[in-house]
Amino acid sequence: MTESDRSLRDRLVDAGVELVAAEGAPALTLREIARRAGVSHGAPRRYFPTHLELLSAIAHRGFTALAGRAREALGDGTAAPGAQVAALGRVYLEFARDNTGMYELMFRHDLLESGHLRLRETSLPLFGLLADLVGRARPGVDARLVAGALWANLHGIAQLWSWGSLRLATGTVDPEPLLHSALDAHLGPVTSR
Incomplete structure (x- = not known):
């Protein structure tokens, strides 16, 4: 080229x-x-x-941006694993809030399945990082399953928040308490994150 x-x-x-x-x-x-x-x-x-190839290239930029924010949030990686999971969760929710269209595009099943630009290879390292931190925060559990459930919870919070459903249902104006509830549910209660 x-x-x-x-x-x-x-x-x-x-x-x-x-x-x-x-x-x-x-x-x-x-x-x-x-x-x-x-x-x-x-x-x-x-x-x-194909149109999917162009959309995949655009979504790839989104995953790259999200990964950059995640690296920045984790800093030198010396914080406790639970605190690092909380930082990743916060970054995920903030990214979804700040980049609604990109977030929607990034998780389109047809793009992830299409194989263009190997989007799974771009997105799966982030999940692997989350699973590793969950495993360190909760030794003895199947970290990939717990991380998957946590990710599904965070994805649901992001989506329902963008639609206004969670604000209406919970009466909260900030998703942070929802993040803490999700972390408590999957990692166990922690007094400070």
């Missing part, structure tokens, strides 16, 4: 990232991405033979 090809490919992905941030995942049409990138509506097909 030439430098100009790489540049145009990146411009298309950049346009998609900006579009999903501004208008959400449903707005990610090939035609609109091409328009925003300043190219003909057929140009994306040269670099992304």
Whole structure:
């Protein structure tokens, strides 16, 4: 791939990232991405033979951003495992809140299953990190199962919060108490996180 090809490919992905941030995942049409990138509506097909491939490239940027936030939140990794799990949970919920369209795109089953850009290889290391920390926080449990249940709980909190359902049901204006309840349920009560 030439430098100009790489540049145009990146411009298309950049346009998609900006579009999903501004208008959400449903707005990610090939035609609109091409328009925003300043190219003909057929140009994306040269670099992304299918719409799923372009969406996967955009979602890959989301997973990369989430992983960067996770690394930043964990710092030098010397905090107690439970505190690190809490930091990851907080980052996950904040990312979902701050990047609603990208978050929705990243977890589309058709993208994860498609195999484009190996999104599972981008997302599974984050889950592996969570499972490792859960195992250290709760020795003797099946860490992958507990981490899976915790992740499902966090994903549900993120989704229901974005829809307004949890605010309505719980009367809370901050998802932090929900995060603590999820952590307590999966890791056991901890007085300070």
